Amino acid sequence: MEAPAARHIPDPGSVEITVIAPEQMRELGRRLAKLLRAGDLVMLSGELGAGKTTLTRGLGEGLDVRGAVTSPTFVIARVHPSLGDGPPLVHADAYRLSGGLDEMEDLDLDVSLPDSVVVVEWGEGKVEELTDDRLQVLIHRAVGDTTDEVRHVTVTGIGDRWSAVDLGVLTA
Secondary structure, three states, X not given: OOOOEEEOOOOOOEEEEEEOOHHHHHHHHHHHHOOOOOOOEEEEEEOOOOOHHHHHHHHHHHHXXXXXXXXXXXXOEEEEOEOOOOOOEEEEXXXXXXXXXXXXXXXXXXXXXXXXXXXXXXXXXXXXXHOOOEEEEEEEEOOOOOOOOOEEEEEEEEOHHHHOOOHHHHHO
């Protein structure tokens, strides 16, 4: 399968990738997993159906974790233990949570973060205080009655952890 089209955008800590099919979104997740380590927070943003869970499935495959990665909307968070020596994946969905970090604290993500890769869908304004270092992934898609599968994914590294990481490898 050919790699998704990409172009670098002005912020040196960001990369924009155009994805044209769900399998490419999963492949992007698998490539992103190679950059992640225990203690990393990944915040996913995008409209309903943008591909946040599909990207996380690829992350799970790349991290070699147990269990099918599915949307955690109704359970709020799922832990996927590593099948090898890598970190577990904690996949949370803050869509139904309205209380900001206070409500997120009930999930003990701050306890899980040092030993896990924590992925939070819909986490804006709710989990930023967990760490100064995070990876922000924005997925844009056409809205309305459309069959357009094209997604524009912007990956931005925030904080010291990401300052020396070449996100351009995601476009290879």
